[in-house]
Amino acid sequence: QQPVQSPQAVILREGEDAVINCSSSKALYSVHWYRQKHGEAPVFLMILLKGGEQKGHEKISASFNEKKQQSSLYLTASQLSYSGTYFCGTGAGNQFYFGTGTSLTVIP
Amino acid sequence: NAGVMQNPRHLVRRRGQEARLRCSPMKGHSHVYWYRQLPEEGLKFMVYLQKENIIDESGMPKERFSAEFPKEGPSILRIQQVVRGDSAAYFCASSPPSIGSNTEAFFGQGTRLTVV
Numbered sequence: 129q130q131p132v133q134s135p136q137a138v139i140l141r142e143g144e145d146a147v148i149n150c151s152s153s154k155a156l157y158s159v160h161w162y163r164q165k166h167g168e169a170p171v172f173l174m175i176l177l178k179g180g181e182q183k184g185h186e187k188i189s190a191s192f193n194e195k196k197q198q199s200s201l202y203l204t205a206s207q208l209s210y211s212g213t214y215f216c217g218t219g220a221g222n223q224f225y226f227g228t229g230t231s232l233t234v235i236p
Numbered sequence: 237n238a239g240v241m242q243n244p245r246h247l248v249r250r251r252g253q254e255a256r257l258r259c260s261p262m263k264g265h266s267h268v269y270w271y272r273q274l275p276e277e278g279l280k281f282m283v284y285l286q287k288e289n290i291i292d293e294s295g296m297p298k299e300r301f302s303a304e305f306p307k308e309g310p311s312i313l314r315i316q317q318v319v320r321g322d323s324a325a326y327f328c329a330s331s332p333p334s335i336g337s338n339t340e341a342f343f344g345q346g347t348r349l350t351v352v
Contacts (some may be wrong), residue, residue, distance in 0.1 A: 130280075130295070162343075226281065228280075
């Protein structure tokens, strides 16, 4: 039930781009993305609903392909503040599960 | 409207004792999820509950762990006879009934359990 994210971890230099993928074995209705800073609770970033939707949040954007049952989070021109663990959350019917997480570290 | 409240924030137990973790969802939220996070690792799904009903407990260890979400009061995650390997951060999240619509799930601050 729990969606799988890839990669598990990534290290970037400031200004580089990254893509985080989230795949589910079940048909999806919605995808949520969260970021967790060390020692804190995950914080909501954005939600994508069914329909091939794309959204952006500052330099962080995401796409949702319900046919492939997957979503991707795009981080462009990364900043030090982007460091953290990113989780997708997938909704299918009345059920909702968070992904395995991707640790992102941005270094100067 | 207070957020998801978890208590205690930190809990220390000796091996063999019981740990009881509480989660009060946001007002109007009837769905609760429990996740365990080991140091430097991701969120591992444990259980998904609605009031008075366990929807999915496929992530719960078969022994020593139980969860409930009564009609009144917070959701409780109970760990009996704790062992060192139970040391982790336990996060609770809550959502309204229609999570598939334009809403989000909110996380609590977590309970950090340390077994000594």
